[in-house]
Amino acid sequence: MPALRHGQRLILALAMLIAAVPAAMADTRPFQEFDETFKSWKLYCQLWTATRQVECELTARGTNDRTARLVWLRSTEKWREGLRFRVSAEALDLDKLVRVWADRAVFKPDAPCKPYRFETNTCAVTDPDINRRMVERIAPAPEVSIVGQSPAGEKTEVRFPLAGFREALERSDAIRAMSGRPWSTRPDAD
DSSP states (O other): HHHHHHHHHHHHHHHHHHHHHHHHHHHSSSEEEEEEEEETTTEEEEEEEEEEEEEEEEEEEEEEOOEEOOOOOOOOESSOOOOEOOOTTTOOOSSSEEEEEEHHHHHHOOOEEEOOEEEEEEEEOOOOOOHHHHHHHTTTSEEEEEEEEETOEEEEEEEOOOHHHHHHHHHHHHHHHHHOOOOOOTTTTO
């Protein structure tokens, strides 16, 4: 019987060791990963411990066009072109004037969102100061929308929910604070 108990203990110890190996291996990644949801917003961040670099993506789907996305990439290393509005080519002609509305008022300047050359059917708020002011303006609003013309010339509006935006923004700031570095806000910073 003692040999049987010893064998059972050995098997139990091996099983515990095998179960612990994947958890120990996961901790060897060079970054911490954060994947969280705040109502309508998803937040995904990576905190690189060796370089203290933080990369975050905040994203929400459109409410009246589920293929549309509002995305903000934030980094401690490089300015990532601010808020980006991705829409279908049939919904909005981004080569024409596109206005941003929040809290039933148009955001000034008139066309803060410019066609983004690296992503099709996307306009971005590339000026860091305008982006900061826009984020301050939309954070308390229930939704933000971009209004322009469809390729056929009809007035078109694509709406994005802001429920959870402020919380996702605060959480990304808290993750960035763990690195001890500020967000990059200079377009020429590399």
